[in-house]
Amino acid sequence: MTTPHAPTDPTQAAVDVDQALATTAVTAAERIAGLITAAMLDTAGRPAKLPQYLYPDLPADTVQQIWQAALTVGYRAGRYATAPRFHRDTLARLQSELAAAGHAAMARTVTRTLDSIAEEPERDHERTPTGGDETRGGHW
Template sequence: MSTPDDTLAQRCQSSGDYLAGLVATGMLQTVGTPDRLPELLYPTLDPAVRADIWNRALATGYRAGRLSVRPRFTPDLLNRIHQQLDAAGHHAMAHLAQRSARTQQPHPADHEPARGHHDLEQGQGDLW
């Protein structure tokens, strides 16, 4: 059960996500096409270097998206990354990884053995 603090923090995050979407829309509208978005960040940078940075950012976003699909299964990875970043002196990034690891705690049912349809037919379980 969520506490009022948790609920309000989630609302803040949701509002921030909404605003980020509006900012992303505005950025795209100002440059016209997605392939020109890197120009907003690095307008004077050599185009080849800018493309390399942008391609790395896209790969990073893709990996983050894959992790977000199954958040209950990522805390171990995030904790390992937290330790690596912290040991390397990247404390702010380490804090972010640790915070994300704590955000989605495993549900108690994640630790129960799977029961299939066959178990229910044999009277070994119920639907509720």
């Protein structure tokens, strides 16, 4: 068994530790989210009762409207998340609209997302969105 060598660059060592701990935190958060989700369904009884379970004091039709809006938002956010570079202009426009409307905190969250897109390395599937095996280096 070989022992990994510590990076000689202290800055790189700090980056490595930061990334490892951030990954650990995300993994733990996902695990906790899964447990909470399972517990919500377990206490609600069945999936169809989840929306009303979350908002027991609201009329069922209002809860349904909220639930439908949340599903639409979640779907759209998922599209943005899968290939944010393809949606950079849309995200920038939405950030500007939020800022202009006085929603400073919300605008900052979109700004952070835009900043992180600029820092991320380009992924293979973003560079070649055609989807053919030959465009992905044949390793699929």
